[in-house]
Amino acid sequence: MTTSLPTTTSVPQRVERFPDSLVRSVLVLATIAITADQWHTSPIVWRPLATALVVLSSACAVASIFPWTSLPSWQRVAIVALFAASGALVLPLAHSTWVTALFAYLATGVAGAKLASRRAAIGIAVGASLIAAAMSWEVLQAAPHSDAWPWWLGLTVGLPVYGGIVNRYRLDAVFAAQQAVDEAHRAAEVDARAARTEQERTAQKVHDVVDQLELAETLMEQGADLEALIAVRRAHAVAAESITGPRPAEQASGADPLPGAPP
Template identity: 45%
Template sequence: MEEVLHPDYSACRRTSGPVGRTLVDVTRFETTAVESRFREGLVLPFLVLVSIAVTVVRWPGGVVLPAVALPLFVLVSITAVGVLLPWRWLTGRRLLVAMTAYMLLGALLLPLAHATTAVLLPYSAAATAGGVLVSRKAATWLAAAGALVAACATLVVGHLAPATPQWPWWIALTVGLPVYGGIANRARLDALRNARRAAEEALRASESEAREAALLERGRIAREIHDVLGHSLSGIALQLDMADALRGNGCDEEAAAAVRRARALAVDSISETRRAVHALRESTLPLPETLGRLAEHNAVDFAIDGEVAPVGVEAAHTVVRVAQEALTNTAKHAPGAPRTLRLAFVDDRVTLTVHNGPATAERGGEPAGGTGVGLVGMRERAALLGGTLKAEPAQDGGWTVELELPR
């Protein structure tokens, strides 16, 4: 009988509600628990104090053997107040000893003051034992012992004072019955507390899921910004650098053409931004047409293998972004190299291959700066959709990027 104190009995009467108050269920559980704590923490002590006060006022009326009843009544009153009030030091074995004294002294007082309100004290002791002792076995045995003591005390007092009316001894056995009410009430409080904890955990889980979804969405938006703006701005910067170099060499017509290409890229970036917003809203993306326009703007050979089949929004969006990133990297790191863009449909998968040969011109400045975010973003996109991305040198001295995704 190491642990007989209900671990959260005092806490359930003193603590405030759960931290998470945004769920309706949490609030409902909290309100019910507060009402239960009110009944447990105020009503029962109030009834006990009233019974003690009424008995004091009417003393010694209705009392048998006052010389014996008085010290018993004083001791029972002290233990009742000590047990029912939420003293922090009254825990564990101290509580068990106090409850034992409360139950047995109240049972002894029963036949001596059965005509007064003090008769409520042993019944209150049994109910309190069922509510504060975590061990049901300990509470039941204590109530049974109290009932047995009350019955025996009734027989003894009836023998010592035969002229005084007494309860039948078997009625005194009912002293222990309220213990089952206390146990049931404690079980109900436990159920409310567990339900409240479950609601709090559900709230924390939903908040964690919301934070995770927000982080995923931030990552997705970051990839969109990099893919759309990074590709477009890099291309515009390259064309403007080329125009500047051509103008410095006296090639005005070629420089003007480079400026026009830069403008075309700027206009195209606006369209790509609109398509990105469109994809974020779960609309469809015409994959072959989009790649065809991308190849046309970048002067890249484009081919389609297999029968064109529908591709999911996320998969199509990823294919376009990888194509943009690969072409941008090719323009920066292999200027003048021949480039090809190939889209293949095989079974339930779609494959994009971007290949460039060795550079045929000298590398100039890198206006966009290499951060490594592009390659990481491409691999992240492929992994999120259950696909793979390979970027490796080709046999002809160039570079090949291959993306394979489920449709």
């Protein structure tokens, strides 16, 4: 007695497309363009550091537009963490440009949308919120007349992570629904082909029965009653086979079901 091992079927995964989120792509490009336009005319706290952080945030933001299908999980986490940290650090330094603050919020939104691990996404969002709040506090202490944001406002940086998670779940649900529809169409096509095959087989059997009955009628007219009886039995066997299928013994041997019947 042999036992068959259960076969596992691979579940297709959703592939990221370019761009995965058109709204996020527009926000990223607009944030970079407006920041570059306002950078030289706006008061910036610790400008060299802020400039380096903006360049780093911009690079990560542009990278988030493209699909990350070929990247392993740890590289995704590293890019998002770097994006979130740089965006959170530059937020209080360049608050006067008002749009530069979007880098931190975009980063946490990307964490929810790009990372498969919800725990990692939320952890990065919480970390970015704490970094933004701590950096805002530090800027207020070091430059009290810089008109910086209140430190507690940095705690809101992590909120977009939930929007990113919801959007990723929505895309996954749409993909799963499309896969189910495609699978249903494939199953319907298989059933239709099987039905057509069965119809063709039945039509052939009916044709064989008619041929045998016509042969039997011709033999009876010629007085060959025995041969006619054999033809009638053949027609009966073909009709029965079209309903129940061939008997196992006949399938194994391929022998004629009527002994003594002419070929």
